[in-house]
Amino acid sequence: MRAVRPGSARDRPATPTVPGLLAARASADPSGVALTVHDIGSLTFEEWARRSDAAALGLIDRGLRPGDRVGLVFGENEWIDYAIAYCAAQKAGGVAVPLPAALPAGELRRLLAHSSAACLVHGEGRNPPHTGLWTATLAELRPGAGSLDDVRVRPGDAAQILYTSGTTGEPKGVVASHANLTFGCTADPRRRPLAHSRHFLHAFPIGTNAAQTMLVNALDARPGALTLPRFTAARFARLIEAYRVGTVFVVPSMAIELLNAGVREKYDLSSVLLLGSTAAALAPSVAMALTAAFPRATIVNYYTSTEAAPAQTTMVFDPARPDSVGRPASGGSLMISDGEGPVPPGTPGEVWLRSPAEPRGYDRDGDAPGKVFRDGWVRMGDIGHLDEDGYLYLLDRESDIVKSGAFKISTLRVEAALHEHPAVADVAVFGVPHPVMGSAVAAAVVRRSEVSTVELRAFLTGRLAGHELPTRWLVLPSLPKNTAGKVLKRELRTLLATPEGDDAAHSS
Incomplete structure (x- = not known):
């Protein structure tokens, strides 16, 4: 390729x-x-x-x-x-x-x-x-x-260069053409998307892929775009109530803040008919809680990247498939590869998406040798598998998988289990060096109410295998995140390794 x-x-x-x-x-x-x-x-x-x-x-x-x-x-x-x-x-x-x-x-x-x-x-x-x-x-x-x-x-001309978040390395400039950005857009007013809404609401920061999607939505969708200068759960929910917003877009960290703030009990959210989450997979317990907080809304998880857009998978939350991020949308393609080609359903491998639109590419950095972009396919940097019906399940970011002895541990799986504890408001799981096993599992937890790390480990014992249980803990008032709302795990590793982090860290 x-x-x-x-x-x-x-x-x-x-x-x-x-x-x-x-x-x-x-x-x-x-x-x-x-x-x-x-x-x-x-x-x-x-x-x-x-x-x-x-x-x-x-x-x-x-x-x-x-x-x-x-x-x-x-x-x-x-x-x-x-x-x-x-x-x-x-x-x-x-x-x-x-x-x-x-x-x-x-x-x-x-x-x-x-x-x-x-x-x-x-x-x-x-x-x-x-x-x-x-x-x-x-x-x-x-x-x-x-x-x-x-x-x-012209449609094929470069229209924008957007820099990646840099959570796993130096930010890279991603070039998108006009044809890529406007794929699927229509001049027919009868076919404009989000027609059930008078307003769609977001609070994505300028310079992110999610924000750029909202900018194109403002040109193409029937409702007007509504945003606020700084996201807080209370202000966001207040706007939903005041404007009777029909469509809401968030990233998982925003969804978690809305739930932790108890906005359902304080504001009228009944106008929301679509809640879309992007940038990362929603933990099943978070998605389930969103269905209760927004009782009239369809909860949709969008899975894409700055490099792959507009290729994406979409998943309307289904309790029968709570861990899935869905199937390809809008004519795109999905492949799980072992590096040489597709693998059968149920077999873990690299996640690749192919856009039906003109593809994006890196500016100046190159892609040696076709590590990310190949014949219209984009390597997502995630490990996942497909079920027999073609639904995608993410196991973890390739860079986040914890290799402990003979085991490869999914941090997403451990995070999802911790999210089920009622005292956990937010969580991030990551690997730290271990002198014997190579790496060990660590967890940073933001508590909603008082709970000890011993209690959390006991809670996980019936849900995870022994090698998946965190052996190092951080209890923090909040998790470090970038402007796009993604957790900066490298800062958590640094904090756990410094004397300043020892007061908040616990080994078990």
Whole structure:
């Protein structure tokens, strides 16, 4: 199989571009509200189109050329300006490079250099570090005498570079074309997704794959996008009640916070008919609790990655298959491989997804030799197996599997068992070095109520094999997470290895 390179597929004239989606929506529904940022303001499709046109002309006036990369740094209260700048970069023929506003100055400079950004567009009042690039706020991008008529944006052109979360290594830039981002989108108003809702709600930070999916949803879905600058369970639930939100998108860490906050008892959540969770698999007990907290909602787990999107599996929570993340959606394909080819159902192996759309690829880093991208297939970095009906079950991240003596232990399995204890509010399981076994199982626990690690180990004894039981424990007020809500297990390993962590750590 050959490696797939960004932009290698032929243009598909019938496929829209991101600016094309915006133009069509602004023409059909100019006064429709595309995006609302709670307590900040709203953006109509007409305003989005007009203001992004002006900003695109401003970029061209400053010398932006087709194919140039445009760094974008906006905070979560600046979603409106971010959406305008994102489309402006593409209308000018450029490639949008969204970067989290919380990045340290050194990391921001590194990623801008890595992406070969030509400039940096940033939010008002933000003082970006010296990068050697020209910088501007959206208001400073004033149109000159140029025209957008001569700018040709094609479906196969690169549209964005999005950096991976870096939880298992250095972040990598993932290039997506317009054809990839707009796959499945429609200009037919009768076929717009999420038609049961007037609003869909999320709180994903800019610079994540989930946030980019929401941005495209704002262009394509029937309801308007609703977001809030900073996620808290109470504020999120309050918005559901106030706006009568029909569709909600979260990551598992947000779902856990909503459950721990007891939002069902405090707010009216009956308007929610769809709750989608992405970025990681929902623990079965968490998914079951969500069905009780959102009694009218269908709970759907989406499994994908920054590299694989829009390929994904979807799973409507089914008590008969509580551990499954589902089957391929929207014409995609799924394979469990032993490294040479597919393996039979029930056999563990590497999880690969293939997108029905033009595939993504790494920018500059290469993929030697086809480790992640092969003939349209994307290696997910997870180990899993299929059942006889084609449902996918994840065993663990390849990098997270604990190899202890002759055993390979799934941290997801241990986490799922700990989530069943009523006193456990959140948990992360990881491997730590062991002088004899190679690695041992450790668990970091956030408690909802008082419980000892001895009691937790006893609770697990009837649910897990002896070699799966944690031998090291951390009891913490919260788990360290990145901006996307993923647990940073490397920080937990460091904490367990330091004297500062000894007070919270317990061996058994």
